[in-house]
Amino acid sequence: MSRFTRKIDNNYKVKTLNSSSLSWLRRRLDRGIFAVLGSISLIALGLIFFFIFREAIPLFYKVSVASFFGPTWLPTFDPPSYGALSMIAGSALVTVAALAVAVPVGLSAAAFIAEVAPGIMKDITKSIIEILAGIPSVVYGFFGLALLAPFLQTTFSLSTGRTALTAAIILSIMALPTIASLAEDALTAVPSSYREASLAMGATRWETMWRVTIPAAFSGLLGAVILGMGRAIGETMAVLMVAGNSPQITTSLLKPVRTLTAGIALEMGETPFGSTHYHALFSLGVLLLLITLAMNWTAEWFRGRMRRRHHG
Amino acid sequence: MVPWKDEKATSRMNKQGSRRKSIQVIAFSFLGVASLSALIVLGLILYFMIAQGSKAISWGFITQFPRHRMTEGGIYPALVGSFYLGAGAVLVAFPLAVSSAIWLSEYARTGWWVRTIRVGVNTLAGVPSIVFGLLGFAFFVKVLGFGVSVLAGAFTLALLILPIIIRSSEEALRSVPRGFREGSLALGATQWHTVRTIVLPAALPGILTGAVLGVSRAVGETAPIMFTAAAFYMAKLPKSPFDKVMALPYHIYVMATESPNYWCTKDLQFGTALVLLGLVLTLNLGVVVWRTRLRRRKKW
Numbered sequence A: 001m002s003r004f005t006r007k008i009d010n011n012y013k014v015k016t017l018n019s020s021s022l023s024w025l026r027r028r029l030d031r032g033i034f035a036v037l038g039s040i041s042l043i044a045l046g047l048i049f050f051f052i053f054r055e056a057i058p059l060f061y062k063v064s065v066a067s068f069f070g071p072t073w074l075p076t077f078d079p080p081s082y083g084a085l086s087m088i089a090g091s092a093l094v095t096v097a098a099l100a101v102a103v104p105v106g107l108s109a110a111a112f113i114a115e116v117a118p119g120i121m122k123d124i125t126k127s128i129i130e131i132l133a134g135i136p137s138v139v140y141g142f143f144g145l146a147l148l149a150p151f152l153q154t155t156f157s158l159s160t161g162r163t164a165l166t167a168a169i170i171l172s173i174m175a176l177p178t179i180a181s182l183a184e185d186a187l188t189a190v191p192s193s194y195r196e197a198s199l200a201m202g203a204t205r206w207e208t209m210w211r212v213t214i215p216a217a218f219s220g221l222l223g224a225v226i227l228g229m230g231r232a233i234g235e236t237m238a239v240l241m242v243a244g245n246s247p248q249i250t251t252s253l254l255k256p257v258r259t260l261t262a263g264i265a266l267e268m269g270e271t272p273f274g275s276t277h278y279h280a281l282f283s284l285g286v287l288l289l290l291i292t293l294a295m296n297w298t299a300e301w302f303r304g305r306m307r308r309r310h311h312g
Numbered sequence B: 001m002v003p004w005k006d007e008k009a010t011s012r013m014n015k016q017g018s019r020r021k022s023i024q025v026i027a028f029s030f031l032g033v034a035s036l037s038a039l040i041v042l043g044l045i046l047y048f049m050i051a052q053g054s055k056a057i058s059w060g061f062i063t064q065f066p067r068h069r070m071t072e073g074g075i076y077p078a079l080v081g082s083f084y085l086g087a088g089a090v091l092v093a094f095p096l097a098v099s100s101a102i103w104l105s106e107y108a109r110t111g112w113w114v115r116t117i118r119v120g121v122n123t124l125a126g127v128p129s130i131v132f133g134l135l136g137f138a139f140f141v142k143v144l145g146f147g148v149s150v151l152a153g154a155f156t157l158a159l160l161i162l163p164i165i166i167r168s169s170e171e172a173l174r175s176v177p178r179g180f181r182e183g184s185l186a187l188g189a190t191q192w193h194t195v196r197t198i199v200l201p202a203a204l205p206g207i208l209t210g211a212v213l214g215v216s217r218a219v220g221e222t223a224p225i226m227f228t229a230a231a232f233y234m235a236k237l238p239k240s241p242f243d244k245v246m247a248l249p250y251h252i253y254v255m256a257t258e259s260p261n262y263w264c265t266k267d268l269q270f271g272t273a274l275v276l277l278g279l280v281l282t283l284n285l286g287v288v289v290w291r292t293r294l295r296r297r298k299k300w
Helices: A002-018 A021-038 A040-056 A085-116 A119-134 A137-155 A164-188 A192-200 A205-216 A218-234 A237-242 A260-268 A276-311 B007-053 B059-063 B076-107 B112-126 B129-143 B150-174 B178-186 B191-220 B248-257 B266-297
Strands: none
Touching: A021 B076, A021 B191, A040 A276, A040 B076, A040 B112, A040 B129, A040 B150, A085 A119, A085 A164, A085 A205, A085 A218, A085 A260, A085 B007, A119 A164, A119 B007, A119 B266, A137 A164, A137 A237, A137 B007, A137 B191, A137 B248, A137 B266, A164 A218, A164 A237, A164 A276, A164 B007, A192 A205, A205 A218, A205 B007, A218 A260, A218 A276, A218 B112, A218 B129, A237 A260, A237 B248, A260 A276, A260 B129, A276 B112, A276 B129, B007 B266, B059 B076, B059 B266, B076 B112, B076 B150, B076 B191, B076 B248, B076 B266, B112 B150, B129 B150, B150 B191, B178 B191, B191 B248, B191 B266, B248 B266
């Protein structure tokens, strides 16, 4: 018996020894290639970080970091001034105002889809939100510019219809699908045993949702809201077309503002390659990149926390 | 006295119950109204776009070049340009993204590296489109020397749609049952042979829907091509990948904001926006219909 086993072993050994290192390579080649291509998204991210930072840093040979966060943005004046604060304020104002509408509506729609709507209504509401998500941002911008802006101009008798309010309204429509679909994911991820236990105790469906499902999904819902916020801050075309683009610090929604994204898009085409102004625009890009990444990672963390909690 | 004979308590509970019921009705109808507002908004957008845009649309509108400083004529070059950019982006992104998805679903063992890649995919999906435009300008246009061209625009858009194709391909690959792979491996096939002949063919329809979604996203994006590919006006179609192109979304943007004749071209603008909207929504709708059919026809 033992001799027999050894014989098999020997045969096996001979076989593996015979197979050359080339065939070993061939057997491993696919794994190697896919391992490299598998990390393509990390490579792309690396490219983004490297080049945006590389083009941004020369600004700070000329200008102090403190003055980059100053209030005046006059890159073509003499002497020029590269203060990004007005655009940061513009982005913040428009985003906050947009979320004030998009969060309650988006979360309500998510709750409606996940917990309330019967079969066909659920499908209809879901596909409406998917269609809204698919509309290109330039079409939203055009809609805002051609129809919403004139409407707001006459309603509030303004000198221009392109204001922070116009941008906020369009942005709230654009952030809605992100918030609603991610929030719906969070609500449906709550184990049904939670609901069943609550219903068995005699709670109504509303009480179950309000006191059990929503608290259990809270981290996920928060993640959805933060991701929606990241989307709103990063949105370019629609805001560029309707926000009015004057770099001023204001808390009034009826005045034109300029956001970080619009600032880059407006001036990038006109500035000479390699000028200080050019580097300043990339610095705005760095700022934008860091803000949106921080939001994305926070949101991922919250969403991950919910998954870990309920599914161990 | 036994509780279920206590008339007072019963009526009190009934009253309380009906109050709780009516709270539920109010709350649920509130949620319904909120969802309805999404429908109303969508309806308004579609109504105005179709009502205003259909005035401009004719056969000539999609087959002619713009005339008289873009105040008349059609959008043919922008349509062709968008087609080149969308097709180029997907040609670049598709092989990379599908390979990445194959690695994630077939080869990689779960661990910190896979988690990092997944975070990477999500992060890439969250990068603002204007930042892709900056990267495209700094890297493809300047460092690689493509110039402002179809090629630079297609590569930039390719990076943008990578996460979309990776996610839907991975989902399609994962939906192929384990048994398929085990059967093939048990017959002595290598892993690569299994992936190539068993897993990929089974997942292909799902992977292709991801590619279509990628095209629709690439066609609709403006910010990434503003400084990498798009031209205000071209008298001819691009002859080589190193030429600039007109593109539908950029055409809408410049006509509505930067064109000197922007009031007298209202109809043309609405027409162009409607064409783009129709194109993108048709692609998306096609994917939805195709996916439902796939799910129904699936034999496993």
